[in-house]
Amino acid sequence: MKGNLLEIKNLNLHFEVFGGSLKVLDGVNFTVGYKEKVGLIGEAGSAKTTTMKAIMKILGMTTARISKGEILFKGRDILKMNKAEVQEIRRKKISMIFQDPTAALNPYFSIGSQIRNIIKYSVGMGKKLTKAEIKARGIEALRKVMLPDPERILNFYPIQLSGGMRQRVCIAMAFLSNLNLLIADEPGTSLDVTIKDQVLRLLEDLVEEKDISVILVSHALGMVKNITDRTYVMYAGSMVEVAKTVKLFANPLHPYSKALIAVVPKLTGGGISQGIPGYMPEYLNPPPGCRFHPRCSYVMPICKVEKPTFFEVKENHQVACWLFKKGRN
Numbered sequence: 001m002k003g004n005l006l007e008i009k010n011l012n013l014h015f016e017v018f019g020g021s022l023k024v025l026d027g028v029n030f031t032v033g034y035k036e037k038v039g040l041i042g043e044a045g046s047a048k049t050t051t052m053k054a055i056m057k058i059l060g061m062t063t064a065r066i067s068k069g070e071i072l073f074k075g076r077d078i079l080k081m082n083k084a085e086v087q088e089i090r091r092k093k094i095s096m097i098f099q100d101p102t103a104a105l106n107p108y109f110s111i112g113s114q115i116r117n118i119i120k121y122s123v124g125m126g127k128k129l130t131k132a133e134i135k136a137r138g139i140e141a142l143r144k145v146m147l148p149d150p151e152r153i154l155n156f157y158p159i160q161l162s163g164g165m166r167q168r169v170c171i172a173m174a175f176l177s178n179l180n181l182l183i184a185d186e187p188g189t190s191l192d193v194t195i196k197d198q199v200l201r202l203l204e205d206l207v208e209e210k211d212i213s214v215i216l217v218s219h220a221l222g223m224v225k226n227i228t229d230r231t232y233v234m235y236a237g238s239m240v241e242v243a244k245t246v247k248l249f250a251n252p253l254h255p256y257s258k259a260l261i262a263v264v265p266k267l268t269g270g271g272i273s274q275g276i277p278g279y280m281p282e283y284l285n286p287p288p289g290c291r292f293h294p295r296c297s298y299v300m301p302i303c304k305v306e307k308p309t310f311f312e313v314k315e316n317h318q319v320a321c322w323l324f325k326k327g328r329n
Contacts, residue, residue: 004072005181005213006032006055011069013054015283022283024050026237026291028069029310032181037207037214039224039231039245041260045280047237048217049099052183056096057086073181091122095174097203099186099217101166105158111169112138112154115176122177141172145202164195168202175206182207185217196220221264225249230316233257236281236291242310243317253319256292290322298323 013025024047032038040048053059055071057078071078073089081089098104106114115138119129129137135154142150145168158166167187174182187203188196200220204227207214218224224231224245231248233241233256241254252258259276278295281287287294293303302322310318311325 003034003075004031005034005036005074006030006215007070007072008051008055009070009072011051011054011071012067013050013059013069014065014067015060015063016065017063017284020284023286024237024283025054025069026286027307028237028239030232030239032213032215035211035213036230037216037228039228040215040217040234041219041221041224041231042234043260043276043280044219045236046234048234049185050237051234052096052185052215052217055183056090056094057081092177093179094181094183095177095179096183097167097170097174097185097187101163101170102158104170105166107158109157110154111142111156111158111161115141115154115169115173118173118176137176141176142169144175144206145169145172147172162195164192164199167195167199171199171203171206175210179210179212181213181215182210183215183217186219188218188220188223221249221261233260236286237283238291238307238320239310240292240320241318243314247314247317253313253317253324254321255296255298255323290320 008028008030011025011028015022015024028051030051040051042048050059054066055078066079073093078086078089105111112135116134119134119137138154139150142153147153147165147168153161161169171187184203188200200223207227214228216224216228228245230242231245232239233248233252233254235256241248241252241257248257249261252261256276263275276295281291281294287304289305289307290296290303293299296303300322308320308322308325310320313319313324
């Protein structure tokens with residue numbers, strides 16, 4: 001299918017706080033094609049989760065302000081939809097797996113109760129399902145994520161399950177509806193290495209089975225490298241590079257992308273990484289121009305005053321860096 005399933009255009013977002021205005025998203029542009037798997041990587045605090053929550057329209061609207069931009073899903077702007085239209089999108093079109101399974105599940109309700117509500121209001125809309133049918137679908141969903149004794153787990157409360165089991169429940173719930181887009185926001189956070197690997201492999205298998213579009217937000221760069229088609233690199237509320245995943249990991253071009261990929265520990269050893277010098281800028285008073293310039297060893301005078309746009313360096317490989325402006329190389 002031609003065109004993009006999701007397209008974010010020039011999104012600017014800030015949060016009003018006691019000390020002033022946090023200028024978080026700074027002209028974000030981001031696309032996801034039909035049945036495309038897109039990765040999103042960057043340091044903690046880069047505003048990756050904020051971008052994903054903006055898509056779902058679940059930011060705290062008492063403090064969050066979107067001053068400019070569009071979020072187009074199948075050509076319609078989510079930001080202009082009313083509450084009922086957004087609910088319809090969340091129920092049937094877009095699902096999100098949050099990074100903290102302990103906070104994603106309601107501790108006051110059993111697993112079965114939460115799954116039944118999703119089946120009733122998302123899957124069964126327009127078709128009256130019997131209690132037996134709803135229960136059968138819930139058991140099947142838990143079985144697909146390889147949870148032992150799913151019938152018994154339906155009666156459990158979240159506190160009775162381990163972190164890995166809770167994350168599997170969240171994955172099962174995300175795949176219950178006939179969705180078009182799955183947002184997986186750090187699905188392995190707070191899990192030990194073995195369980196994280198199992199959860200991420202399970203997620204990969206379900207994505208392949210459903211044949212849907214995916215946004216994978218992760219610090220597990222190996223997972224992003226293995227299952228995504230295209231990857232964005234985000235820094236301090238701005239996209240700085242995008243390319244086919246294989247090309248990006250083989251030859252990152254933006255100074256931040258190079259540094260980010262270089263700090264990943266190698267199985268062959270080679271010493272301890274020095275990390276990226278400096279700190280993420282404060283959103284209350286971000287630096288002008290390119291937000292990475294205080295930490296960049298290639299900084300030029302223009303970097304301090306003017307934000308770079310994406311420059312097409314190679315086919316399907318764009319970099320937001322003045323080093324790659326035509327005529328400089």
